[in-house]
Amino acid sequence: GAVVSQHPSWVICKSGTSVKIECRSLDFQATTMFWYRQFPKQSLMLMATSNEGSKATYEQGVEKDKFLINHASLTLSTLTVTSAHPEDSSFYICSARDMGPRVEQYFGPGTRLTVT
């Protein structure tokens, strides 16, 4: 149980275009989902926290208008990178926390974004 999927697993897009990444909790309902960014050989950096039905909370320094997050249902959150630039190329990971008392976050397999 507690499986989180991400789609796509990798994507290449041209500079100036937008790309959407989906994060789904497959066998549980996720009240809260998290989006992380990971550069090569570095740790995970939290970008934002999203709660179902409400606006996402962004970490300091993360551009809200560039990284649009939508958590429309208890099983789906999306991250849209708008007007992508090469510096947005990175590995994006989502995680989800279920509605119960457990404190663990369950991580998706990640999405590698390359902007050319």
Add this chain to the structure above:
Amino acid sequence: AQTVTQSQPEMSVQEAETVTLSCTYDTSESDYYLFWYKQPPSRQMILVIRQEAYKQQNATENRFSVNFQKAAKSFSLKISDSQLGDAAMYFCAYRTGKAAGNKLTFGGGTRVLVKP
């Protein structure tokens, strides 16, 4: 704000031997959770072990155990009988115990190399 520090960028261990990874954290809270996550080359984050701050007993999961020193704010991970499959990045993480708290704060990571 809480910070998590992993002072060892890389550790090498012989197969079947034991390796200990260090983690220190800074917090003014008394109620919190600590985690060790493993990130193999696939980059899928895997929960290795969890420790509740209110528990004095050190957590153990098969070959993985922790040494939790609350007063010293230290949370080390011991991998016993190391296997080739243990080769990965290991991240220490902190989460507040507050009901509304969800965020994980990660350390910089330690790469574990296992020599056959």
